[in-house]
Amino acid sequence: MLVSNHARPTLEDVAARAGVSRATASRVLNASPRVSPEALEAVNAAVTALGYQPNRAARALVTRRTGAVAVLFSEPEPKIFDDPHFARLIRAGARALADVDVQMVLMLVHSLDDQARAHRFLAGGHVDGALVFAPHRNDELVSIVKKLPLPVVYAGKPWGSLRGMHLVDNDNEGGAVLATEHLKSLGRKKIVHVSGPLDELSAIDRLNGFKSAMSLDDKGVARLTEDGGFTREGGRKAMSALLARVPSLDAVFVASDLMAAGALETLNEAGRRVPEDVAVVGFDDHVAIAEHTSPPLTSVRQDSDEQVKVMVEHLVKLLRDETVKKKQQMLPTVLVRRESA
C-alpha cells in the first residue's frame, strides 16, 4: 500500500523497512554484486511498497553526474525552425534519450547571448554531455563546445578540423551520386543541380557528389549549379536562373525537398512537364513535402531518426567511458522513387 504521507520516502526509510543499512539499500539500487539474495529481495520489496524514487539532486551531488544531456541547435535564423526537419530531429532525440532514461535539456542557440548562455550552462556542469546540431560554417558555438571537457557528439560534420571529434553523418555525397546516377540511367543528358547554401557542409557534400558523378571541373560546376539557400523561394529562383542559363536542361537534382517543391513550381510555370521534359530528384525524402508535390517527388532518403538514435547511443557509450570503435560514423542514404524521375 502506498504511503500517502506528503514527504517523499528516502533511502533511509527504504533501508529501515527492509531491515538493512542505507549502504546496502544503495548497493541494491545500483545493482552492485556484493549483496545477498535476501537483502536484495527485501530492499526491492521496500522500494515498491514505499514507491521510493531516488533523489536526483543528492545522487548528482555525490556522483558528479546529472543524468541529463543537452541538445543544442545552433541556427542563426530562427525561422529555419519551421523546417519540418527540425521537428523530426527533436522528436527522434526525445524518444532516443527517453529510452535510455536520460533527461533531455533542449537549447536553441540563435544570438550571441544564446551562445554565452549555452557556454555558461555547459561549463557549469549541469549536464553530462551534449548533442550538437550546428551545420553552419565557422559556427562559434562549435569552437566554444570544443574547448569544454565534455563528451559531445555532433550531427554531421561541423566546419573545421574534425580531429578527435565524435560525429554521426549522413552520406550526403553518396546520396548525391545516387541521385545523379539515377538521372543518367534515365538517359538524361543535360543535368543541372540546385544546391544548398555553401556555408553548410551537407550542401557542399551533395554538390561534390553531383560534381564527381558528372565528372565536372569547376567551370562546369559554375555553369550547371545554382544556390537555392535551402528555402522554397530560393528553389524557385535557382530553377529560373538555371532555365535561363541552360535552356536545354532535361533533369535537375535538387539538394532538398523544400527547394525541389519551389523548383517544381517554376518548371510548371515555365511549361516544362515533369518528368517528361525535365526529371527532378530531391533530397531528404520528407514525406510531408515529397508526397504532396505534383508530381510526387523522387528523393534521396536520409534517415534522421536513425541518425539521432545512433548519436544517442554513441554519447551514452562516451558517458559510460566505454571505448567507441569508430569516432565518426557515416549513415547510408537510399533513393526513393516516386513520379518525378
Place this chain on the structure above:
Amino acid sequence: MLVSNHARPTLEDVAARAGVSRATASRVLNASPRVSPEALEAVNAAVTALGYQPNRAARALVTRRTGAVAVLFSEPEPKIFDDPHFARLIRAGARALADVDVQMVLMLVHSLDDQARAHRFLAGGHVDGALVFAPHRNDELVSIVKKLPLPVVYAGKPWGSLRGMHLVDNDNEGGAVLATEHLKSLGRKKIVHVSGPLDELSAIDRLNGFKSAMSLDDKGVARLTEDGGFTREGGRKAMSALLARVPSLDAVFVASDLMAAGALETLNEAGRRVPEDVAVVGFDDHVAIAEHTSPPLTSVRQDSDEQVKVMVEHLVKLLRDETVKKKQQMLPTVLVRRESA
C-alpha cells in the same frame, strides 16, 4: 585570471578568497539584503576571478527546487509532430524558458509507456513545474498530472473539469466568429465549415464560433460542416463531401491552414475559382502554409509564441508563490487578410 585547475571552484573557495564565511558568500549570491557593501563587492570580485558557478545539485538538494520545468506534449499519433505548429511551440518554449534561466526538459508522450515514464518523472520531483500540451479528449496524461502536487500550466483547455486549473488559451471561438462574420460581410450566402477532429476542444470551440455566427441549430451544423481531422488529406476529403452535399456553397471557413491547403486543392480540381466562386478562410495563420497556397490564404492568426510566453510567465509566478490574478487567460485572435477571401 582564470584558474585552470581542473576542479571547479566551490563556494568555500569564493568565501576564502573574499575573506568572508561561506554563509555570507551564499547570501551575496542569493541577493540577500543583510550584507555589507564591502562584503558584497569582495564576494562578487572573487566570483568573477574564480569563474565560480554554483553547483546546481547541491543547491537543489537543500532548496528542494531543481530550476527545471518539464514541457510535455501529449499526442497519440507521433507523426503529428511533423506539424509545423509543434516546432513553433517548442521554439517559443525554449526561448521563453531560457529568458528566465530555467532548464527546459522536453518530453514527448505517445504511448502508455511514455505516460508511465512521465508520471514517474514528474512524481520523482525532478522538475519544479510543467507546461502541458494535451489537446485530446480524455487524455489520461491530464488526469495523471492533475493528481500531482506540482504547478502546471496547460495550453488550451484540457478535456474535463477546469476547476482550479491554470491555463492559457487562444480565443478559438472568437476567431471563428471573426472568420465567419468576414465571409458574411463579403456577401456570401452559403457558408460551410471544415472542422477539426471533435475530440479536440480547440476544434469544438471553432465549430461553436461558426455555429453561433451563423445562428445554426444542430441540424444545420450537421449539414454545413464536415470533420477534416486537422490533416491536409482530411481537408481535401471534407471539402469534397461538402461540395457534394451543398453544391451551391460560396464560402468555406476551414479550421486549420493545413486542412485549408487540402480544401483549396479540391476546389481547384472541382473547377471552383477562389475567391471568385468560393471564398476561403483558414485558421492558424501559419505563414509557411498560408503564403504558399494559391491563392494565398486569408486566415485567423493565433499567436503561439505569445501563448507560450504567457504560459511561462504564469508558471514562473506559480513557482515563486506569487498570486496570479487570473488562473485562466484567453488570448485574442485576429484576421489576416490575403487573397482567398
Place this chain on the structure above:
DNA sequence: CTTAGCGGATCAAAGGTTTTCATCGAGGAG
C-alpha cells in the same frame, strides 16, 4: 553606567546519496 536593540557576520545543521574502510561471521585449511 547599564542594557536593550540592531546591523552584520559566522556557526553549524540539514538535505539524500554513494563509497571507502572497517567489522563481523562463517567456513576451510592446517
Place this chain on the structure above:
DNA sequence: CTCCTCGATGAAAACCTTTGATCCGCTAAG
C-alpha cells in the same frame, strides 16, 4: 581447535549549498 580468507554488511565521510540560530561590537535610551 585456531588462524585465515572471503563475502556481506554497517558506520561514517564526503559531495556543496542554504538558512536558522547565535554571536559580536556599537549606539542610543534609560
